[in-house]
């Protein structure tokens with residue numbers, strides 16, 4: 588437990604009982620989210636992500652465990668305190684959940700009703716919020732007149748109406764095209780930076796996590812199977828599922844697919860090895876390839892290369908065919924490892940040999 592944690596889940600279990608069936612949706616999950624984090628929770632459908640985040644504002648009461656938000660025990664709260672605490676936890680969803688019969692301004696104004704602000708103050712607040720999400724001109728339009736990305740911006744403005752400290756985003760970009768997704772993620776990042784908003788981002792797409800999160804937890808079958816800061820998870824994933832998510836996000840699996848399909852043309856034998864090289868930070872591919880040739884007369888043919896910048900840290904991925912004498916190949920391999928590069932031999936039949 589860190590002292591900066593704004594959300595602390597301790598050994599949370601959620602078990603549903605449905606028509607004689609028991610569904611353990613969340614199992615023994617402990618999670619600390621620090622103030623200012625953009626914490627990604629990634630997993631396939633049914634992994635328990637939505638159930639887990641609904642525990643944070645007690646939309647879902649856990650079967651057991653503790654939930655502390657802002658130092659307060661959410662599970663022990665009386666209704667009035669819970670209502671107050673919930674105003675500090677905004678939420679956005681995949682399908683926006685806007686009220687279609689009300690204007691954009693009215694949608695954003697809705698959470699302010701019954702609060703302390705006067706009519707004029709509310710009007711000013713709504714105008715500010717719409718400006719914040721770049722939709723000032725749409726104030727008098729109706730949701731049906733907006734694009735998906737614009738609707739999500741309205742939902743974000745509404746979620747921010749009561750100046751929350753936490754924003755929970757439950758698959759908020761899943762219904763959007765890639766360009767709009769990027770714009771919404773950028774907006775979330777901006778709000779995180781400008782307002783100090785803590786964001787919990789639920790998604791089945793590691794691409795979204797890669798864009799803006801500083802931390803990530805991977806969920807499978809109700810459990811968090813791996814977690815850590817973004818760069819560490821991307822550079823040293825331990826679990827197969829995490830690796831799969833990352834390979835999809837970095838598009839390396841598509842590249843490998845193509846390479847494997849043409850494997851015969853690579854003429855792999857004792858003198859050739861198909862390898863994946865992964866490196867973090869300043870190392871670059873060009874000097875490495877030159878060095879392997881100078882030292883061991885190993886020729887490297889690059890089939891795929893990609894550098895991601897994660898949290899300002901470059902993360903490189905290369906797929907190369909190394910050609911040379913077998914013992915020289917071994918030495919080249921060792922040289923890469925000593926240089927802090929992760930080397931994985933790839934077998935075109937898809938089985939990887941470390």
Ligand SMILES: Nc1ncnc2c1ncn2[C@@H]1O[C@H](COP(=O)(O)OP(=O)(O)OP(=O)(O)O)[C@@H](O)[C@H]1O
Pocket residue numbers: 603604605610611612630631632633634635636637638639758
């Ligand atoms: N109210 C409920 N009653 C019974 N079972 C439920 C209920 N809500 C969720 N579940 C079950 O709990 C498990 C986790 O569901 P959850 O919606 O949390 O997963 P998810 O990772 O968010 O997936 P998705 O992205 O598809 O919503 C699933 O097996 C689901 O069927």
